[in-house]
Amino acid sequence: MKSSIWPKGLVVIALVLSVPVAIYAANFYQAETLASHQTGLNKSLQQQNLQKLFTQLDKRLKQDKQDHEASLFKAMLYFNNGSRQKALSEIQQLTERAPDFHLAHLVKGDILMSRYGQVSDIGETPLLQSMGDEQHIKLQQLRAEAEVRLKSMAEIELGNKVPMQLLGLGSSINTAILVEKKYNRLYVYGRTSEHEPPRLIRDYYVSTGKKRGNKHIRGDLRTPEGVYFITSWIPDEKLPDKYGAGAFPVNYPNELDRKQGKTGDGIWLHGTYRGFYSRPPLDSEGCVVLPNIDLEGLKNEIIPGKTPIIITEQANWLxxxxxxxxxxxxxxxxxxxxxxxxxxxxxxxxxxxxxxxxxxxxxxxxxxxxxxxxxxxxxxxxxxxxxxxxxxxxxxxxxxxxxxxxxxxxxxxxxxxxxxxxxxxxxxxxxxxxxxxxxx
Amino acid sequence: MILVLSQSISAQVSPALADISGLIEAGQYQQALLQLDNTLSSDKRHPLYMFHRARALEGAGQMDKAIAQYKALIKLQPTLPELYNNLALIYIQQGQMQKAQTLLNQAMMIHPGYSRVYKNLVAINAAQARDAYAKALQMPTASQAKGLEVADTLSFVEEPIPASQAEPIVAAVTKPHIKPGMVYQANGDHADKRTERVEKESSVSKVEVSAAQAILLNWAKAWSTQNVDQYIRFYSDDYSPAGMSRTVWAAQRKKRIRQPKWIHVGLRNFDVTENGPARLRIRLEQEYKADNYRDVTRKEFILQKIDNEWRIIKERGLGYIGR
The missing domain is CATH 3.10.450.50 (Nuclear Transport Factor 2; Chain: A,)
Structure with missing residues (x-):
C-alpha cells in the first residue's frame, strides 16, 4: 500500500537496518564482505543516502533535543558506517542526557567492545556470555526494542501521506493520536484547516500489550483496536509508581466494544517507572505506555473528553x-x-x-x-x-x-x-x- | 634541544635520581619528595627528575600537583608515551574517562607499539563497556578498570606487541584471584561448606543443602563440558524466563554454550538460605573462563525441590566482581 519517497538505495539500507544481525555489520565486516552477504548492500552504504538519514535525524533533534531515539539512531548509523569515534561521542552524550535509557547503554557497550571486533549483534559480546538468565531476558527485550524502533525508521516513510484513520478533526479538536501497534508507534497529528488533512507533529515509540492481537476479554493482555477518546487525566501523585508521570484513561470498552461483548477496562495511556526511560515493545497489560519525558511533552496537546486516540494494528496511508x-x-x-x-x-x-x-x-x-x-x-x-x-x-x-x-x-x-x-x-x-x- | 634531552634520558641517570626511584618503589613518597627538593639544581631540569617528582606527588596523594607536573613534562617531552599513560591513569582514578582515553589515544599515536598503553586502553575500554552493560541490563554493580599499568621508567624497555596479538583482550581486565581450598571446582569433589548458612530450625537439612550445592556443581560441570542437553535438565520443566518460550530459551542457551571453543566454570563462596518450603536461595561467585573471555560474577539461584530433585527455578546475575 505504501510507496516510499526515499530513493531506492536508501530503502535498501533501511531494510538492512531492520535486520538486527546486520545492524553493526560495518564495524567488523568490510563493505565487500557485506556485499556478499546481501546483494545491493554495498550500494546502499553510499554516503549520500546516509547523509539523508542523518539530515532527518538532525531535524528531529532540532525540533526536540530530548528526542533520545533520534540520538540513538545517529550513534547506530555512525557505528554502522564505521565511524566509531563519532558513534561513541554521540552515545556518550546520550547516556549522560538520558541515564535511564537502557538500550543506549547497551549500544554504548557494543561500541566500546567493537574495538576488539567482538560484536556481531546488539549485546552479542563475550562480556555477556556468562550472565544469568534474567540478564539474557533483559538483553532480548532491549534487542526487541531496538528492532522495532529501527523498523519504524526504516519502513515508515510518510512523505505527504495521511492516515485513513483521521479523516478530519473538525474545528474544535486540535490534536489526534494514532497508535500503530505493529510498529509500536504513536503519532500525534495536529489540525490544519477543517477540510484539509491533519499534519504530523511528532511520533513516539510506545509499549503495548504483552500479547499481540485485538483485545476481547478482561485480562487477555492485549491492546484494544478502535476509535477511542481520552476521558481524563490522573496525575502522578495519585498513582502507583509504575504509571510514571501520569495517566490518560481511554474509553475502552466504547459503545461498539460493549455491543460486541468485549470486557475489561483500565486501558490507559501512561508513563513509565522512574529509572526506566522506556519499556520493552510488548510489555503492558493492554495499556499504551510512553516514556515519561514524552508523556510530559504530549500532556499539553491532550484535552480530556476531547482528544481522540485511534489504535490500530497497522495504519492505512492515503x-x-x-x-x-x-x-x-x-x-x-x-x-x-x-x-x-x-x-x-x-x-x-x-x-x-x-x-x-x-x-x-x-x-x-x-x-x-x-x-x-x-x-x-x-x-x-x-x-x-x-x-x-x-x-x-x-x-x-x-x-x-x-x-x-x-x-x-x-x-x-x-x-x-x-x-x-x-x-x-x-x-x-x-x-x-x-x-x-x-x-x- | 628537546632531541638532546630525549637522548640523554636513559644515558645519564644520576645516582641520586636512582635512589629516589627506589624510594618511590618502596612507597616512601614523602621521603622521595624531600630528596627531590634537595637534588642539585642541575638535575632538576632532567626529565627523570620531573617524572619521579610527578610519581612521588601522585603517591603522596597530591593529585593536582602531580597532574601539573606531568603536563609540564609533556610540554617539554611531547614524544614520551609513558607520560601520557601515567597522567591518563590519574584521570581514570578521578573517573575522568574521556580525558584518560584522549591521552591514551595520543600515546598510541606517538608510539603505536607501546604495549602498556594498549593494555591500559583495553582495560578502560572494557571497564567502560562493562559499566555500560551493567547499566543496560540493570545489574547492581559494575567494576572499575583493573590491571592498569603505570610506567615507572622513561625508557622503552617494552617489547612492542601488535594490537591484533593482544589476546584474550578482556581477560586482562579481571584476573580472578582464587584461594586454594575455598574453590568449588565444577567436578564437585572437594566441596567446602565453610559458608553454608541455613537456620537450625530450617526444614531443609544440611544433607539437603549439600545435595543442592552438588546439583549446582554438576550444573557447572555440564556447562563446562558444553553438554547442553544435560545443562538444560537442571532447570525445572516449566522454567521459561518471562517473555521467552522454553524452546526459544533452550535454543539460545545452546548457541551461547556451544559458541566458545572451551569453557570452564567454577563456583565458590556459596551462601545458602532457605527461601520457602523445599526452596533454597543460593548466592555464589561464578568464575567463568573460556577461550575468548573470562570473568568472575556474583549470581543468585533459586532451587526448588521437585519430585525429590533440586531444580533451578531462577537464575540471575548480581554483577561483576572486580578482582
Missing part, C-alpha cells in the same frame, strides 16, 4: 486525493441524513439506519416508532451540523468500512430546540453508509 475522496463520501452521507431528517420524511430519514442499529435505550424498531411519532408533531425542523470530526474505524480487510463521526448538532423545530454533541458509528453496507449507533 495520498491527499484519496483522503479527500473518502472524506467527501462520508460528509455527503451525513449531509443527506441531515437533509432527509429536516425534510420530515420519516421513511427517507430512517433509510439511513442499519438493521442492527442501537442506542443506549433503543433498537431500530423502537427508534423508528419514536421518530415516526415525533415527525408527525413537526411543522418545521432546522438542523445544523458543525465541527464534524471523522475517524475511520480499524477493521479487518474483509469487513465493511466503519467510521466514527463526532459533531455538534443544532436542532430547532416548532416544539423543541436543543444543541448537543453527537457521536455516530457509520458502516458502509454495500454502496451505502448506514448509521449503526447514535448517541450524545
Amino acid at each position: 495520498d491527499r486525493a484519496e483522503w479527500q475522496r473518502q472524506r467527501n463520501e462520508i460528509m455527503t452521507a451525513l449531509e443527506q441524513w441531515r437533509q432527509d431528517w429536516e425534510s420530515m420524511d420519516a421513511d427517507k430519514y430512517l433509510s439511513h439506519y442499519a438493521d442492527d442499529f442501537w442506542t443506549q435505550t433503543h433498537t431500530l424498531d423502537s427508534w423508528s416508532a419514536r421518530k415516526r411519532r415525533l415527525a408527525r408533531s413537526k411543522t418545521y425542523q432546522h438542523i445544523k451540523l458543525s465541527d464534524i470530526a471523522l475517524f475511520s474505524y480499524p477493521v479487518k480487510a474483509q469487513q465493511p468500512a466503519m467510521v466514527v463521526a463526532r459533531f455538534r448538532q443544532e436542532y430547532e423545530s416548532n416544539n423543541y430546540t436543543g444543541d448537543i454533541n453527537k457521536r455516530m458509528y457509520l458502516r458502509k453496507d454495500g454502496q451505502h453508509w448506514r448509521i449503526m449507533y447514535e448517541g450524545g
Whole structure:
C-alpha cells in the first residue's frame, strides 16, 4: 500500500537496518564482505543516502533535543558506517542526557567492545556470555526494542501521506493520536484547516500489550483496536509508581466494544517507572505506555473528553486525493441524513439506519416508532451540523468500512430546540453508509 | 634541544635520581619528595627528575600537583608515551574517562607499539563497556578498570606487541584471584561448606543443602563440558524466563554454550538460605573462563525441590566482581 519517497538505495539500507544481525555489520565486516552477504548492500552504504538519514535525524533533534531515539539512531548509523569515534561521542552524550535509557547503554557497550571486533549483534559480546538468565531476558527485550524502533525508521516513510484513520478533526479538536501497534508507534497529528488533512507533529515509540492481537476479554493482555477518546487525566501523585508521570484513561470498552461483548477496562495511556526511560515493545497489560519525558511533552496537546486516540494494528496511508475522496463520501452521507431528517420524511430519514442499529435505550424498531411519532408533531425542523470530526474505524480487510463521526448538532423545530454533541458509528453496507449507533 | 634531552634520558641517570626511584618503589613518597627538593639544581631540569617528582606527588596523594607536573613534562617531552599513560591513569582514578582515553589515544599515536598503553586502553575500554552493560541490563554493580599499568621508567624497555596479538583482550581486565581450598571446582569433589548458612530450625537439612550445592556443581560441570542437553535438565520443566518460550530459551542457551571453543566454570563462596518450603536461595561467585573471555560474577539461584530433585527455578546475575 505504501510507496516510499526515499530513493531506492536508501530503502535498501533501511531494510538492512531492520535486520538486527546486520545492524553493526560495518564495524567488523568490510563493505565487500557485506556485499556478499546481501546483494545491493554495498550500494546502499553510499554516503549520500546516509547523509539523508542523518539530515532527518538532525531535524528531529532540532525540533526536540530530548528526542533520545533520534540520538540513538545517529550513534547506530555512525557505528554502522564505521565511524566509531563519532558513534561513541554521540552515545556518550546520550547516556549522560538520558541515564535511564537502557538500550543506549547497551549500544554504548557494543561500541566500546567493537574495538576488539567482538560484536556481531546488539549485546552479542563475550562480556555477556556468562550472565544469568534474567540478564539474557533483559538483553532480548532491549534487542526487541531496538528492532522495532529501527523498523519504524526504516519502513515508515510518510512523505505527504495521511492516515485513513483521521479523516478530519473538525474545528474544535486540535490534536489526534494514532497508535500503530505493529510498529509500536504513536503519532500525534495536529489540525490544519477543517477540510484539509491533519499534519504530523511528532511520533513516539510506545509499549503495548504483552500479547499481540485485538483485545476481547478482561485480562487477555492485549491492546484494544478502535476509535477511542481520552476521558481524563490522573496525575502522578495519585498513582502507583509504575504509571510514571501520569495517566490518560481511554474509553475502552466504547459503545461498539460493549455491543460486541468485549470486557475489561483500565486501558490507559501512561508513563513509565522512574529509572526506566522506556519499556520493552510488548510489555503492558493492554495499556499504551510512553516514556515519561514524552508523556510530559504530549500532556499539553491532550484535552480530556476531547482528544481522540485511534489504535490500530497497522495504519492505512492515503495520498491527499484519496483522503479527500473518502472524506467527501462520508460528509455527503451525513449531509443527506441531515437533509432527509429536516425534510420530515420519516421513511427517507430512517433509510439511513442499519438493521442492527442501537442506542443506549433503543433498537431500530423502537427508534423508528419514536421518530415516526415525533415527525408527525413537526411543522418545521432546522438542523445544523458543525465541527464534524471523522475517524475511520480499524477493521479487518474483509469487513465493511466503519467510521466514527463526532459533531455538534443544532436542532430547532416548532416544539423543541436543543444543541448537543453527537457521536455516530457509520458502516458502509454495500454502496451505502448506514448509521449503526447514535448517541450524545 | 628537546632531541638532546630525549637522548640523554636513559644515558645519564644520576645516582641520586636512582635512589629516589627506589624510594618511590618502596612507597616512601614523602621521603622521595624531600630528596627531590634537595637534588642539585642541575638535575632538576632532567626529565627523570620531573617524572619521579610527578610519581612521588601522585603517591603522596597530591593529585593536582602531580597532574601539573606531568603536563609540564609533556610540554617539554611531547614524544614520551609513558607520560601520557601515567597522567591518563590519574584521570581514570578521578573517573575522568574521556580525558584518560584522549591521552591514551595520543600515546598510541606517538608510539603505536607501546604495549602498556594498549593494555591500559583495553582495560578502560572494557571497564567502560562493562559499566555500560551493567547499566543496560540493570545489574547492581559494575567494576572499575583493573590491571592498569603505570610506567615507572622513561625508557622503552617494552617489547612492542601488535594490537591484533593482544589476546584474550578482556581477560586482562579481571584476573580472578582464587584461594586454594575455598574453590568449588565444577567436578564437585572437594566441596567446602565453610559458608553454608541455613537456620537450625530450617526444614531443609544440611544433607539437603549439600545435595543442592552438588546439583549446582554438576550444573557447572555440564556447562563446562558444553553438554547442553544435560545443562538444560537442571532447570525445572516449566522454567521459561518471562517473555521467552522454553524452546526459544533452550535454543539460545545452546548457541551461547556451544559458541566458545572451551569453557570452564567454577563456583565458590556459596551462601545458602532457605527461601520457602523445599526452596533454597543460593548466592555464589561464578568464575567463568573460556577461550575468548573470562570473568568472575556474583549470581543468585533459586532451587526448588521437585519430585525429590533440586531444580533451578531462577537464575540471575548480581554483577561483576572486580578482582
